[in-house]
Amino acid sequence: METIQKDVTSSMRAILIDWLVEVAEEYRLVPDTLYLTVNYIDRYLSGNQINRQRLQLLGVACMLIAAKHEEICAPHVEEFCYITDNTYFRDEVLEMEASVLSHLKFEMSAPTAKCFLRRFVRAAQVCDEDPPLHLESLANYVAELSLLEYKLLCYSPSLIAAAAIFLAKFILQPTKYPWNSTLSRYTQYKPSELCDCVKALHRLFSVGPVVNLAAIREKYSQHKYKFVAKRHCPASIPAEFFRDATC
Template sequence: MEDDMLTCNSVESPGPPFLDNAASSVATSLRRCANDKLPVSDNRDTTVSRWRKHCPTPIENDNIFEIETHCKDPELCSTLACDIYKHLREAEAKKRPSPDFLETTQKDIDTSMRAVLIDWLVEVSISRKKVTEEYRLVPETLYLTVSYIDRYLSSKEINRDKLQLLGIACLLIAAKYEEICPPQVEELCYITDNTYIKDEVLRMEASILGCLMFEMTAPTEKCFLRRFLHAAQLCHEGPALHLEFLASYITELSLLEYSLLCHVPSLIAASSIFLANFILKPTKNPWNTTLSYHTQYKPSTLRDCVKVLHRLFRVGLGSNLPAIREKYSQHKYKFVAKKYCRPSIPADFFQDASS
């Protein structure tokens, strides 16, 4: 009988039995106050537009494709992406190497030595074998390694016999930053044919960290290329992988070219997209309002960098620097390094839409 009475009481009283009218009014007041102070919107578009209002929008066009609208991956932080890349654009200007350190700081190193070192690091990052084990590094590690090398050489003078030591020490730091399982110091000594011992690598690592003041987070071309590719693929009619691999190949080629240090990483990434679009569809304008909006670069701004990249793609830097070209000549990269590129880019492709 007691159970039946409890059941009847619960049916008759749908609200909490311990709340009287006064308590109920207090709860209602608190709920209203919370809604006023902490509004929660169920509309995703409202949230996105609130974050996007701080983004510069120099181009007003109805044909712009929004990356965030088409992005369903929560790891890409679509509602925060605009602010994140705005911060990266500010950071890349602060953490960039000197564009003329080989002329002003270094006396025993030239452009060809730098290029040979980076080409060797590319080969190491692709496949590094020790006995029967094979290690592969993510692309971000390579870009960060080159960034550390150039920033260090912008401040410290070293002899050419220490250049490879600098390279593997920067690789060690970058791998610790990016990799889940970074290589051991002994492994790095092994791939140099034991030219350097463990203590030398560790001393160089300490020197690099001190020189860069432990500011190891630096925007690279790869950071911007990832987002710019999303914008480019929204408008691209061909296979998305061909565009991605071709742009990645061009961007890696830029690492070898010392003269491109005068350009910030975001501009190099945008120029790589421009050139990749031109190679895949040479009769179609490689730039559009969507790319201008998301990269914040106009075609005229990209002209000088694109021309250097165009020369690198067609001519290369010589037969003694084969690692990047051989890497992207493989089937898994769709043989993009073997694609034909026209000898010249039409001048009208570099004209801004407003002109």
């Protein structure tokens, strides 16, 4: 994105995604729709220069496409116009939708961190004493925070998901080794391979994104998500937790 975009910054991207989290909550969209939306946005921005006035238009067009792919009853295009305070007309959204579909070559399916997280959470819950819903909500919170941070795009979705499990387990039980042989087998990652990504997610959880955005934190501060956004996170992770011998 940085080599292509002249008028759009990573902070603007984060602000857009933070707003899309609110849109997804407003329309009660499934998590996969949000993750796919961000995937489409990043793929489009990596190959098409866009001015900042059209960034929100790109966001709603990508969410429209993702919703059609994932939702049983996707919101209509008019609803996406409404959610922007009618900043954009129906034809503009449809035109941007066509542009995105053309750039993506209609390749709508994509592996996201959410896809991997489902499998990894099940593996973690099988071999754990952590409260299942707390672990799942906390891992989902960490993974969703990662969507805001452009620099984390250097990590694969499966690595983000595994690192989110690692960090969630550490936050829930800071004195216990977060990783084990079962998780290594199911995720195909050793603790040493997770180290850099876990530390990046730890900073994001502790400090927050570069831009002070609150939608995800407020979402996961609700009772239905076990208030996981309010959990205390230790200032550092012991180095020995990243040693492969612990598995």
